[in-house]
Amino acid sequence: MKFDHRFSLIEAAPGHRVYGADGVIMRLDFLPHMLRVALIHEGAPLVPTWSVCPAGADVPLAGRDKLSLDGFAPLAPAVTEKDGVLSFALDGVDFSIELKNFRISARTEKGLLYRDRSGLGYNFAGELGTGSVHCVDRFEGEEIFGLGDKGGRVNKAGQRFLLHTGDAMGFRAESSDPLYKHLPFYICRHSGGSYGLFYDTMSSGAVDLGREHDNYFEPFRSVRFQEENLVFYLILGTPWEIVCRFSALTGTAAPVPRWAFSYCGSTMAYTDAPDADRQLRGFVQKCEENAIPCKGFYLSSGYTQIGDRRCVFHWNREKIPSPEGLSAFFRDHGMALVPNVKPAFLTDHPLYKTIAHNGWFLKLPDGSPAQFPFWGGMASYLDFTNPGAYDFWKRCVREQLIDLGYTDIWNDNNEYDVWDGDVVATGFGRPLPASRIRPLFSYLMARASREACQEAGVETPFNVSRCAMAGTQRVASTWTGDNLTDFRDLRFNHYQAMTMALSGFLFFGPDIGGFAGPKPGRELFLRWLQYGLFLPRFVLHSWKPGEAPTMPWLYEDLLPTVRRFFALRERLVPYLYDQAEACRLAHEPLIRPVFLLDPAYDPESDAFLCGDRILVCPVFDEGAANVAVTLPALGAGWRLRGEGPLYPPGEELIVPCLPEDDPVWFERE
Numbered sequence: 001m002k003f004d005h006r007f008s009l010i011e012a013a014p015g016h017r018v019y020g021a022d023g024v025i026m027r028l029d030f031l032p033h034m035l036r037v038a039l040i041h042e043g044a045p046l047v048p049t050w051s052v053c054p055a056g057a058d059v060p061l062a063g064r065d066k067l068s069l070d071g072f073a074p075l076a077p078a079v080t081e082k083d084g085v086l087s088f089a090l091d092g093v094d095f096s097i098e099l100k101n102f103r104i105s106a107r108t109e110k111g112l113l114y115r116d117r118s119g120l121g122y123n124f125a126g127e128l129g130t131g132s133v134h135c136v137d138r139f140e141g142e143e144i145f146g147l148g149d150k151g152g153r154v155n156k157a158g159q160r161f162l163l164h165t166g167d168a169m170g171f172r173a174e175s176s177d178p179l180y181k182h183l184p185f186y187i188c189r190h191s192g193g194s195y196g197l198f199y200d201t202m203s204s205g206a207v208d209l210g211r212e213h214d215n216y217f218e219p220f221r222s223v224r225f226q227e228e229n230l231v232f233y234l235i236l237g238t239p240w241e242i243v244c245r246f247s248a249l250t251g252t253a254a255p256v257p258r259w260a261f262s263y264c265g266s267t268m269a270y271t272d273a274p275d276a277d278r279q280l281r282g283f284v285q286k287c288e289e290n291a292i293p294c295k296g297f298y299l300s301s302g303y304t305q306i307g308d309r310r311c312v313f314h315w316n317r318e319k320i321p322s323p324e325g326l327s328a329f330f331r332d333h334g335m336a337l338v339p340n341v342k343p344a345f346l347t348d349h350p351l352y353k354t355i356a357h358n359g360w361f362l363k364l365p366d367g368s369p370a371q372f373p374f375w376g377g378m379a380s381y382l383d384f385t386n387p388g389a390y391d392f393w394k395r396c397v398r399e400q401l402i403d404l405g406y407t408d409i410w411n412d413n414n415e416y417d418v419w420d421g422d423v424v425a426t427g428f429g430r431p432l433p434a435s436r437i438r439p440l441f442s443y444l445m446a447r448a449s450r451e452a453c454q455e456a457g458v459e460t461p462f463n464v465s466r467c468a469m470a471g472t473q474r475v476a477s478t479w480t481g482d483n484l485t486d487f488r489d490l491r492f493n494h495y496q497a498m499t500m501a502l503s504g505f506l507f508f509g510p511d512i513g514g515f516a517g518p519k520p521g522r523e524l525f526l527r528w529l530q531y532g533l534f535l536p537r538f539v540l541h542s543w544k545p546g547e548a549p550t551m552p553w554l555y556e557d558l559l560p561t562v563r564r565f566f567a568l569r570e571r572l573v574p575y576l577y578d579q580a581e582a583c584r585l586a587h588e589p590l591i592r593p594v595f596l597l598d599p600a601y602d603p604e605s606d607a608f609l610c611g612d613r614i615l616v617c618p619v620f621d622e623g624a625a626n627v628a629v630t631l632p633a634l635g636a637g638w639r640l641r642g643e644g645p646l647y648p649p650g651e652e653l654i655v656p657c658l659p660e661d662d663p664v665w666f667e668r669e
Helices: 239-250 268-272 276-289 323-332 352-358 387-400 438-455 487-501 522-532 556-586
Strands: 008-013 016-021 024-031 034-041 080-082 085-090 093-098 103-108 111-115 132-137 143-146 160-163 185-190 193-199 205-208 220-225 230-236 264-266 296-299 336-341 344-346 372-374 377-381 409-411 463-465 591-593 608-610 614-617 626-630 638-640 652-656 664-668
Touching (some): 111 132, 111 193, 230 239, 323 336, 344 372, 487 608, 522 556
Parallel strands (some): 296 336
Antiparallel strands (some): 024 034, 034 230, 085 093
16 A cells, blocks of 8 residues: 555564565665665666675676675664564664654664654655655754765755766856766764765765755655665764765775875866877976976877867877877876776777677667767767676777876766666676666776776776766776866865765865866965865866966966975875875775864864864965964864964964965874
């Protein structure tokens, strides 16, 4: 009967219990610090997971059973049933579940922590529409953190977001949605405690964190996904513990080579130029002439052009006569080159017919390649769930890049803008709509690129992917995409970074100076550098037709200041690298909103922690001449820039900081 589903026990085993009603099962898995809940519809296949990886090593290439307990240490709490209500305790939290409509509640000594919506919290029989739906109670004064690279302020309470990925070039960090990441994970904090919710799905959807009101229900939050089945993890602990537990759940981040923490250059202008080779070599010379320490350059896709088309794995030898010579030149000067690769092949690409003949593209029902608009033409996406396509990509990376001296890979434009439900992916032998697994292709692309480098003997390849999902950190780092050059966007890029850190990402950062829009003014340029010095990724990248690219020498008269900033970054690199390695192995964030460790601290503060010793106090307001900061209640005290008097925790300070000054930071005693 709709709206009245009476569940009864089907199976009880150590670590889990299964209940059923009306063609639906609800499975509970009791795990350390978390409860896994699975709603499975009879006849609806359960798509594997590539996100959950608790054992440390990566998941099988074809995915992992979403209900697998491998790598976990299941618990066996005492479960009692009385008057249609289950009761058990987990991690010091008391749970109860009403078997009518399977309404889950959790309570701590502080009060009610979590509760599914009254009436109906799940889409059991289509009462709440199509796909999967989960509605939970909203609490007064609650704060919401996470969801990947979402825009706006750090606290997402009251907002609504789409849960899918897109190419958002020139996005507004305050309001644009969606962006480049698929991360259906958030933390809720309120007077009763904190918990995290991670929805293990790659299907598109939406999350409503307080905009929706319904007369027939108490205030609630909701998520909706295309996928019929629903598997989620209710993660217990403090916000800090929840972030770390989520990171451990989805797997250890891949190591990043030390050189990648130094300044790396990038611009589309050089590789799009007809004399790309000269422009690129000139960049190296300009760095050396101006005493700018640089360890790498992100090679934009202009090197692949045939006419005005970008054809991945093709070298334009009119622009770059000797790719081998170019890589050797950079290597001789102590710099790595990170070439851009894209997963879509234009219909006039030299390799298109070969790929189509082998069936390696996403397909329409008649078996023909599905085509989509892409970079000025029509193109087909490589189907990375096809083992032949996966191996083809690795072979191309090896032969066209690694063998020519390019041992680090930039995976770009991999958001897979596929909405047509008729487009089919091979699915490693289990065909399914490509639109249901869009972020999986970006993960597999990055994984294939990394494997190609490792199989070629590269010990620690630097692999970066613009699109990412939970688990991508195991194979690639990321960045926050093609941002806009604007003072207000600088501030909201900071909020975006805090949200990324709260979502399990370790190595990331924005395009310093802004990618799109006009060139940064003098003040904005310096403020962006002051901020970026303390982020893991320190890359100036831009595409500004008709303007000079954003380079350290953008303003010649500011070079003395810029050199001082870059020298500071080089002094920070050992600290950043060591902290990142420690954080990676402990599943901790490197960039930390202060409230994670000082719960009373304002989540929207401009100040943030870089590792466990440095408090960064950036300036985001145009025309500002100082920084106001309250020192966190951590440690014995703080020293301004590591020197001078020891200021006690809780001290409120105003520190002068002009754009030409060294940035303001404090080191913890």
